[in-house]
Every structure is written in C-alpha cells, then in structure tokens.
Amino acid sequence: MSIHGDTPSQESTGHSRRGFLRNAALAGAGAATVGTGASVLGGTPAFAADAAKSGKTGTWRPDPTALQFTLAVMPDTQFLYWGSQDSVNRTPQEESFRYIIDNSGNPDNNIVFMAHLGDMTQDADPLSFKQVDKAFALLDAHGAAYSVLAGNHDVSGDDSRGDTPYLQTMGPQRFKRSKTFAGSDPTGYNTAHIFQAAGHSWLVLAMDWRTTDQGFAWANDVIKAHPKMPVILTTHDLVYSNYDDNVFPYESGDPENNAVLSGYGETVWDKLINDNDQIFLTLNGHYWPPARTTKKNAAGNDVHMHITNYQNRYFGGGGMIRLYHFDLTRNTIDVETINPWILAQDPESRTELAAEHARITGPVDNFSMPIDFEKRFSSFIPVPVRPARPAARELVKGTMAYWRFDGQGAPGTALTAGQTIHDLSGKGNDLTVVTMPGTAADALTWSADHHPDQPAHASLKFVGGRNPLHGTYLTTGAKAPLNAETFKSGYTIETFVMMPLDWDAGNNGWAAILSRRGSAGDAGKHGKNTDPNEPLVQFAISNNGREPQFNHYPLNDTYPTTNWGHGLVELKWWHLAVVNDGRYTKLYVEGAPVVDNPNRESIGLTSLGLPWLVGGHESAGAVDIVFHGNVGDIRIVNRALSTKEFLTHK
Template sequence: MCTSHDSGDAARTGQNRRTFLRAAGLAGAGAAALGPLTAAPATAAESSGAGRWQPDPASRQFTLAVMPDTQFLYWGSQNSVNSAPQIESFRYVIENSGAESGMNIVFMAHLGDLTEDADASSFQEVGKAFEVLDSNGVAYSVLAGNHDVSGDDTRGSTPYLQTMGPQRFRRSKTFAGADATGYNTAHIFQAAGQEWLLLALDWRTSAQGFAWAKQVVKDHPKLPVILTTHDIVYSTYDDNVYPYASGDPENNAEFSDYGRQVWDELINDNDQIFLTLNGHYWPPGRTTRQNAAGHDVHLHITNYQNRYFGGAGMLRLYHFDVDRNTIDVETVAPWILAQDPEKRNRLAALEAKLTTPVDDFSMAIDFDQRFSGFIPVPSRPARPANKLVVPGTLAYWRFDGGGADGKPVAAGQTVRDLSGQGNDLTLATVAGSAADALTWSSDHHPDQPAHASLRFAGGKNPLHGAYLSTGPKAPLNTETFARGYTVEAFVKIPLDWDATNNGWMSLLSRWGEAGKAGKSGRNTDPQEPVVQFSISNNGREPQFNCYPLNQTYPTTNWGHGLVEDTWWHLAVVNDGRHTVLYVESCPVVDNPSTLSVGMASLGLPWMLGGHSYGGAVDQVFHGWIGDVRIVNRPLRTDEFLTGK
C-alpha cells in the first residue's frame, strides 16, 4: 500500500485505514541497529552466494514465490537503500528451486512498489539487486505499483520502464511478450508437466492494456492463468492487534474501485484466470468470487511493508500439489531465517515465519475440475472385455449390457461371466425389498474398463436389498486358489451410508461358515463366511478376511477409510504365500506377514453384494459396484483393471 501521503487513494476505496507513519531515515537507523547483518553487498550478482536455478518442470508439486511491496528498502532520494533482505530472498528462491529442495520454486512474481519514491537512483539499486535473478536465469515477473509510477500505462518512459521493462527479459525463456507500452507483460512457465500463464499488469491498466491482456489469454486458450497486479482487493479488517489476524480468514477482502474494474474488464469473462495476487494494501486477506462460468476465482492480497524492517523482503510461497488438489500457502522472511537465531533481535525473531490464518493456510482446488472448461479432462474410453480376460481369469463380471441407467435388474436377467468359465450371476432378492433394490447405472470409476455399474440399495435394519449369486454348479464355487489369486472390484459408497445400517457390507463374499470348514483358533468366528471382502462399520475401511487352506484361523487385511461419493479400485493379491490389499493400486499398511495359502471352500456359491452369517444372508451392499475380476494368480499393479 502507501504511506501517509496515499491516504487519498485509501479514501477512494472506502476504507478507514490507520496511517502508516514512517520517518525519512528509518531504514538507515534499522540497518545501523542490526549491524553487519544488514550490510548490502557491493554488487548483488557477485555476492549472491546462491546455488543453481534448477526447477523440475515435470514434478506435480511446485511452488510459485510471490514478493509484495519492497518499497521501503529503496528510498534513494532519502539516501535510504538496503537491498540485503531482498537479495537474501532471491538466494532463497534459487536455492529452493530444485525438486530435491522440497519446494521446487519454478517462478517468482513481484507485486509492485519496488521503490518508495520512483527515483532513478532507487531503480538503479533495484536493478542491481535483480541481477541476482538474471545472472542465474531465474524465471520471474515484475510490475509497476503506484510508488513506481503515476497515471496509467500510457504514461511513457519512466525510471521503472528503463530499468525493469521488457528489455530486462530478452534472455528469459519464460517471457512471452509485452504490450506496446511495455508496462504489461506475459510470462509462461512450465510446472506439473504443463504450461501456466502469468500476467503482470500495470497498477493502472488502460483500455488498450486490457485489450492486450484479453488477446494474450485468447491466444493461449488452454493455459491456466494467474493474474498479478498491484491493486485488486483490500482487506476488510484492521491490523491494530498483534498478530495481525482477525475476522474470517477465508473471506476478509473486498474489491477496490479499480479492482472491480479489473474484474469486469478482464477476470469475470475469462475462465482461465483462477488466481489473482496483489499487494498495495495491508494486512493480508483473501476472498473467492464466482466468475461468469460459475467457477471460483481466488483473490489474494499479500503485503508486509507495515511489518518490521519494511517487510524484510518477505516471500509468500504458493505450494501447488496437483496430486492432492491443494495449494499450501506459507509466508517466510529468508533474510531473517538466514541469521543466527541467537543473534536475531527481538522484532526480527517475530517475523521469521508468519503463522496466522491469513499468512499460513491451505486452499482446496480440484485442478482438473476447475480447468475442465478450457482443458477438458479426457475420458478414458471403455475397453472391450476380451482385452481384460488375462491368462488365469476365472470370472469377469461387468454391467454395461444389462439395462438403461436407473432401470431395475429383472428377476430373469443374467450377468454373464465374460471370462468364458461359466460363472454367471443371477439375481437374489430379500423378501419385502423394493423393486428398485438393485438397478443398472452408468456411473463408473474413471479408469474402469466398462462404463457402467450396479447400484445396490441394501441394508440390515431391517434386512433389505438384492444381490447377485453364482449358480450351485459354478466352477468358481470349488476353486481353492492354492497358487495365488487376484480379486479386483470398483466400489463407490454413497453419502447416505450409515455405520449402523450398512457396516460390514460385503462387495464380494463366499457362502460357507468358517466353523463348518473346520476353522477355529484366534480371531475365528465359526459363523462368519470363509471369505469376505467387506466395508467395515468404523470409518468405511475395506477389509479382506479369508480363511486359508494352511491354517485354522483367518488372514485379515485392512485398508484405510474410504471417502464417500468417490469411486475406488480395490484389489487383493496373494502370491501363494502372502496377501496384500491395494487401494487405487497402492498397498495399504495393514498387510500381515502371516503365511496364507489359498482360500477355504465348501463348494458353495459366491455372492456379489451379499453377506451371510450363520448360513443366512444378514447384510446387503449399499452403494455402487463396478467391474469385478477374479484371477487364479498374482497380478502386478500395472496388470490391474486400472492399468494400461
């Protein structure tokens, strides 16, 4: 934001801001108090001491570093210049650029107000500091704030433009161009295996500047866009109490008058813009607005010039994790972190890392879904059954040929075993159940071969529902799998799942009581089935409980809790000695080392969606079941139904 002489602009935004008073010689006084720790180097490039700039463009975890208003470090007209904090932040960016650093910083964006006075002497020092980035090939952007320039982007030549204009990026691999004025620039960086567009717009963009920005977005129709400028939103709470955090941390910002113009002119109708970053105001804040397409746009203000040592060149770090669909945000002061903790003064110690909810937080963002309007998520095509009947397949059931979406499975219908082994399934209905207790569905896991499933509407309080069963003479009934096996299934648990009514439902089980199969000993329930692949009543954990041939007690594999309303691929693999449970092709933690050979059998049928106890059905599945495959040998994860 601005010092006391900016109060007119603050008033235009409708804010009641506390005036930030700053004595002309404050930076110099602070430097003297800290002694050699703040001494600026003679030439930034020579003494950068940084490592090698080496971001990993393929890693699905990467960081965007953001540096807001550093104006109080560069007040040349007052002979108050201290570039050391900013240069230390530049070192930090470089040293944390590699994937092995855990950050993989791929780009740095400055949010304007590089100087306090727009003086040529100030920009001369700014230019020297940025040589640290230039000499190391760092990808970065800058833009002009109201302390760097006046008027809009048609103002013509200024010390800012002469020092930090497009000519500075002539060797940058990420520089994508500038408008005719030079004050608005575009940058394209590589991260998570794709390109990202960052627009760095002037603090007051003209109509021709907005037209240029729109054209840049239009020319890159499949790139997610991050918009940076100096002024879009301001925070709606005051910073009059330490630690400068109050109100709702997820919704404590509003558009300024100019910010509303940026929204109307550029953001609202360009769905590619999903994140905006600005400085100018303090304290930090954020809000979310829906654009014309109905999608979220995250609007963030970050600025620390009101903090100790003019913000000390703090960095806001946006850690993107595409796999977790999360952006983790943290705020650090590298210049302070680089100091010996024992030698930090009292105020510096408070600013090394900011941990309030406005400075350290996480944003959930489903990148595929958010970007689907301009980067459609390719749907994996259905795959024919004959491609999935691998050697050793004893049963393969899928539900893409039975009936229309929502239509009940009829009593006379048969689900064919596509392995050709004759293990067909037929309907069994609990007396008194609704006619639509089992229906065909077009819902499916994104990696499922067949684009269909069965929707089970079962439960046990009272017992109701319908399930499928192999016939009394099906070959699968007598199979003991002495040399190993792989059992796979796709499942989705609905939001109305209830532990009391739906706990211990089986997606697949084998008739036959453990006691009648001669089983006893630890963890044995003589009335439970000899094999059951179930969902527990505590946290919806998948459990595979099997009585093997080589022992009288069961081997039990446990997975973690499955989130509702999400498709999951589950697999159990036995190599003839040990059994491993996989969720989404990932082995779970609770896979016992117990020697487990084969499966006990009383020659009785299998149930899909049913569970028995004491020789009678006592539970019916509630949710969706997709493709199910049983193979008489262990498969590798790349051979699963989700494989290529």
C-alpha cells in the same frame, strides 16, 4: 473501517513516505511470444556484473513435471530502496532471491516462478532502480523465472506515461534471455509470462498499477491466444482488506472473506477478470494488512483474490515472500509466509523483533485453499474421458471370472430375480439375481456411474441393508467352477466400489462386495480372531470408518488373515485389489498398498464348494446383509498381478 495504503481512487501520490505480507493434457507450451507491439521505450538491459559472487547461491532447476510446485510472491519492497535519501539495503531482498533459487531444486518446494507485486522503490529515483537492478541481477544470473510490475511508488499516471526509470530498468528488454517471458503490450508496462509446472503451461499476467483500455485489450488478446492455460493475474492494486491489524496476530473475523475490490479493482474485474474464466487467482500488494476473498465470475466459478503486503512490518517487510504450494494430487494450495533474510540469520543472534517476523502465521498469512483443479479448469480444458475398453482386452492369463455391467440394461432400470449376468471369462461362472423377501423392486439397478479408469462404463447400484434385512444380490450357480477353486498358487481379486451419502454404519457396515459362502466353523476353522459363523472369504466395507477389509481363511491355517485399508469417502469411486503371491496377501486401494497387510504366510482360499456372492454376506449359513452402494467390474485371476496389470492400467 481502516484502509491502509493509498486510497483506491488515488492516481498518484508522489513519493511521500506512508505509514508502516493442490494431465499433462493442458495444451499450450513454452514461451510463445505474445508480441511487444511498439518498440520498448528507452534504456538498455542492465545485468549487474557483481551479482551472486558470494558463491552461496545454488542452481535454478525446478521440476516442470512434479505434481507439487511452488509459486513465490514478493510484495512491496519499497522501503529497501530510497536512493534519493541514500537509504538502500539490498540484502534482505537478495537473501529471498537466494532462497527462491536454492529451493527451485528442492522437491519439497519446487519453486518454479516468482512474481513481484510492485512498489519496487519508494521514490522512483534512478538511483533506487540502479540498486534494484543489482538485486534482480541475481535472479538473471541464475536463469530464474520471474515477473515484475510497476506500483504507484515506481511510476505515476497510467500505462500511457511513456519512458521512466522503471521501464528502463525492469522493462521487457530485461527478459530477453528469459525462457518464460511471453511478451509485452506496446507500452512495455504490461507483460505476460508462461511457466511450466505439473506438466502444464501456466500463464502469468503482470499488469501495470493503472492500465488503460489498450492494456486491457492486450491482456484479453493474450488470454484468447492461450485458451487452455490457467491464468494468474498479478497487479499492484485490486482488493483491499476490510479490517484493521491493530491486534497482532490478526483477528480478522472471517479470514477467508476479508477483502473487498477497490475502486480501480472494480475496473479490473469488469474489464479483465469477470469474463475470463481462465483467471483463477489474483495477487496484489499496495494495501495492508493481508487479506483474501473469493468472488464468482460470469461463468459461476471461483476467483481467489489475495492481498499480500508486509511493508508496514519490521524492516519494511524485509523482503518477505509468500509461498503458494500447489498440490495437484491433493487438490490444495498451501500458503505460507516467510522471511528468508531472518531465517538465514543465526537464531541466537536474531533480535526478538526479527525472530517474531521469521515466519508470519496468522490466518491470513498461513492457510490452505482447497481447489479441485480439474473441475475448476474444465470449462477451458475439458477433462478427457477415458473410453470404455472391450472385455477381451481385460482377459489376462489366468482369468477365472470377469463380471461387468455394461450393455445389459438402461441406467435406472431394475434387475429382476433370476436374471443372469454372464461371466465374460468364458469359464461358466455366471451370476444369478436373488432378491430377499420384502425388498423393493428397484433394490438393484443398472447404473452408468463408474470409476474413471474402469474398463466398463457401468455399474450395479445396490440398495440394501440389515435393519430390516433387505436387498438384492447375485450368486454363482451351484456347479460353477469358481466354487471349488482354492487358488494355491496365488490370486488377484479386483473390483470398483462407491458408497452413497446415505451409507450408514449401523445399517450398512460390514456388508460384502464379494464373499464366498460356507462358514468358518463348518470348514473346521478355529483359533484367534475366528468367528465360526462368518464366511470363508469376505471382501467388505467396515462400519464407522468405511474401511475396506479382506478377511479370508487360508488353506495353511485354522484362523483368518485380515487385510485392512483406510477410510473411504462417499461419492468417490475406489479401485480395490487383493493380491496373493502364493504366500502373502496384500490389499491395494487405488493401486497403493495399505498399511495393514499382515506379514503372515497365507496360502490359498479355503472352500467348501459353495457359491460366491456379489453384494451378499452370510452369517451361520444365511444371508444377513446386502450391500449398499455401487459396484463396478469384478475380475478374479488365479495368479498375482502387478499393479501395472490391474484393471486401471493405462
């Protein structure tokens, strides 16, 4: 096994050259001061006056509310700063800083924070830090949010070392104007930062490369002081890669599990990470090649641990940055690695070696991490449960029928044939339970499962199918007013549905959540796409794709209009709505219109005066399949509702 970088046990190597990178309910806010303890040692703030004079840099303006945001990470830049050898080149790092600032206001990136992972210099020389100061002044001049920490080439010993050129230049005094700086420990080598993103507060701990017990105690106190903030831990040495990068691109075996805790990393894990469930992501440099792993903490939750370091690559990495694109809508972090310095060059003028390093696309450099943020953070940010709402609140103007399934039976108990579920609209469209011959007694049961935004915290669990035909469904009475309703002026039909894992396309496909009896042929319907045996209205789930379909025969034509949605995954609740404004019909899934909403005039719903079925579907006048899955509240209104009026409304 080849391990690059300094060995895990090494406290200080001097400065010799080494061999050659997915609800606003989260509590806590702003940059609440953690406290600096003892005064910061030595030095004065060094904001270079000549920073950002080129006029090529934009404005720092991230959107703190957008559900997509980016954390930029910059690993070891030491080979750009070797002042004692008169070998300094700020240009690559400054170009990355410009990219970070410019893309803070780009909604596709929305960079909200930048974390440097240490080894800012090669030799820890004051001349090197003087140049580092000038580079970082570009971030300071634009109010950019960032953190830094010391690596073993910046300092020696542990965080009790006292004054150093690093501390004089990059210590807490540098952040006195920062809106995200939350404080430091008494030594000044360990700092805390709080940034705002996705409507939440996020805590970044930037820890020294060798932290003493007092530093760990301080970090634990910071986390305890912000008990509802997710924490990103940055440090220089934590995990190292368990493979070699002699082959390019990386051939690392398992790209999701190729990093191991170093000797010092074991200490950090034991003293800080393991018992703090808020820490969900750790980032370190120091070693190469890049790698990552996931480790379970004491609470049994994942901690994602990543090395990012490209100092062994062309131009010492050239100020390479790693971009962590958080997407709280998709529950994913998309990661990419780029070199803004090379990307800023004219493509025609790039050398072949530079072009090769403009973007690093190996499996450990460019990847996606699925992470259910709500679930992962639930131990310290309990997910607020939306309370059930009374039926009276949902009886909007024009409600013709409203069926819900709460307060009528204990979860898991069966409904029996002939049992009644009342129409809460008061219109008299009550439902009666009907059981197919040979059906098990528990084919229809009360359930406490429900969509999180559903008014009633209950549903019906149907266990039905076609091979053989079995199941229990519900029907309106023969004289129910809803049977004759044609909805000439428009309508809205809403329901909630969830399919179980054992849902089968052959046995359960095309089963209806809601349908209207009476066949198309009996109603005189004919023409393209017409099946004379199918019901006049069917709100169903298709076969292989589990796609919601609303197929209906309007009053103004002889053939059907069909609205199709996208595939719905199992074990997830979905809100479905069909809205007709008197002319056109649209299907919505979770409040979003689907792609296949025909631009075809479709007035009303044809009726033969026959009942509606919940969970049943007929062909040629006889029930041929019963639904399989859970169905929540169902509401039918005789006018078009806006999405803000849906049952999921806030």
